[in-house]
Amino acid sequence: PVEKAWWKEAVVYQIYPASYLDSNGDGLGDIKGIISKVPYIKSLGADTIWMSPIFASPQEDMGYDVADYRSIHAPYGTVEDVQRLIDELHTHQMRILMDLVVNHTSDQHDWFRESRKSTSNPKRDWYFWRDPKYDAQGNRREPNNWKSIFGGSAWHFDDATQQYYLALFLPSQPDLNWANEDMRKATYGDMIFWLDRGVDGFRIDSMNLMSKHPDLPDGKVLNDEPYQSGAEFFASGPRMHEYVREMREQVFDKYDIMTVGELGFTKDEKSVSEYVAKDRHELNMLFTGDIVDMDFGPTTKYGRDDFHPRKIRKLTNLWQTVVPKFNGWNTVYLDNHDSGRSLTRYASDAPEYRATAAKMLATYLTTLSGTPFMLQGEEIGMANLSSDYGPDAYIDVEAKNHYNTVLKARGGDESKMSDVMRELSLKARDHGRLPMQWDDSPNAGFTTAEAKPWMTINKDYVDWNVASQVDDPGSVLSFWKESLRLRKRHADLFVYGSYEPVPESSTGEMVFAYRRESHESGQMAVVFLNFSDKEQKVPAEEYKDFSVLLSNHQSQAVFEGQLALVPFGAVVLTQQQ
Ligand code: TEU
Helix, strand or coil: CCCCCHHHHCCEEEECHHHCCCCCCCCCCCHHHHHHCHHHHHHHCCCEEEECCCEECCCCCCCCCCCEEEEECHHHCCHHHHHHHHHHHHHCCCEEEEEECCCECCCCCHHHHHHCCCCCCCCHHHECEECCEECCCCCEECCCCEECCCCCECEEEECCCCEEEECCCCCCCCEECCCCHHHHHHHHHHHHHHHCCCCCEEEECCHHHCCCCCCCCCCCCCCCCCCECCHHHHCCCCCHHHHHHHHHHHCHHHCCCEEEEECCCCCCHHHHHHHHCHHHCCCCEEECCCCCCCCCCCCCCCCCCCCCHHHHHHHHHHHHHHHHHCCCCCEEECCCCCCCCHHHHHCCCCCCCHHHHHHHHHHHHHHCCCEEEEECCHHHCCCCCCCCCCHHHCCCHHHHHHHHHHHHHCCCCHHHCHHHHHHHHHHCHHHHHCCCCCCCCHHHHCCCCCCCCCCCCCHHHHCCCHHHHCCCCCCHHHHHHHHHHHHHHCHHHHCCCEEEECCHHHHCCCEEEEEEECCCCCCEEEEEEECCCCCEEEECHHHCCEEEEEECCCCCCEECCEEEECCCCEEEEEECC
């Protein structure tokens, strides 16, 4: 049986601070707004929040470009405001994870300002600086062929010192050199600054990019583009586990905290086990990025629309079965701030299906083992911007860079961009960052009616908002509360229980089903999720005397040995105790 821990029983609610609640009418969310909603989050049944970065930052990548880890982006508030949020959460027996962005800093960070001053500066080696290469014609070239994840070269020439510096994301996000011990120690000091204020753990951004191959070799040439992925040399490099272990020894082990690493590129069973196996003593769990669009593989997220329920089934089966094998743990999630919303992406936001589909996805997230992470708004069935929104609605650098690169390649002809707009309407990170829809007042109650919100508010807020659902027992919000209560009440079954997939051969490819069994009581439950907009009948002879524990449509019965699932139907059956 699985060893118990508070971070295994946690239910984490991701808050995107810019988009949660604006308390001072400047059109941007802030810490005071979050503090005012702690009781709401508690009432939902979430007990931990993960807050995307709130640190001082020029906001070129929405705070994932940190200029000072020990001060707060002024429009969000102050360190004292964050301390009040931490204390308010602890008063409600809740916890908070900070977003730890330490693979890179902003180019406005003092460390980088120092580092770029001269080749002999003491902080020069805190970042990656390399001499140019020159081609046969004597033209200056970047030190290698790596592409930035946001497009273009990952190298940027600095005139003052005639060298290039490495930035895997934006040019304003220079990568820190983790091989430098002084840099690591300074970073550990920043972690301790927040842990000493009561922060209960970290979501570690771009965690496995911190160790790169020491020679920074050219990436394999996969196509005729000027720059190549290079991920085989900048992800999960040779000292990655050494750095994670050092973080544990120097920082994490002094506190009772949760650690979640964001893993890119290497997502096979062995690589995952090396981070989360108990005897490895590294991290508690990972975001493996396969299901949602964080797969940085050669097929960029804006490649073809490759979602199919089988992809979710395959990856879930892998993690659900493999994690107990090495006594590890994992996250369970379908949404975050880097991806299109799962309701639109993996189910349906069509009016006739939207509520049922949102409840089906809630059933998935709350009946698997692993720590569920839900994104703000997922609890009320928030969805993507509809496809009638034009390119101006997308303000995130990832979407804008992609759109402009393709538009330029097509001679600036906007009429030739419908395929790109379709991809953006499914996958753009903007959908995961839409302002929270609190009520049907102007600006969705996110900010004052007069304020100009910092980004597009989905026009469907008039019908999809907290206020219209909170007192409706049939709402998505009420269903989330019920399913989280069920998970908590039956933790031995849904958190710690065993997992056994029901073969696709018996359910068909559009119904994802699995069995959970309690090691303590032997109670067994079976979960059926219909990922299609068609009725699906599945054999259920063996469950005919089971009762319905949870269902997202009228009472579900097993009859003639079959279970008929309505479009996006979800049902959890359990045998009598
Ligand atoms: O994401 C890691 C990352 O690589 C993502 O940018 C991912 O490739 C992309 O979103 C897939 O569509 C983390 C943060 O979650 C992301 O918001 C930041 O932009 C990035 O790191 C840099 O800090």
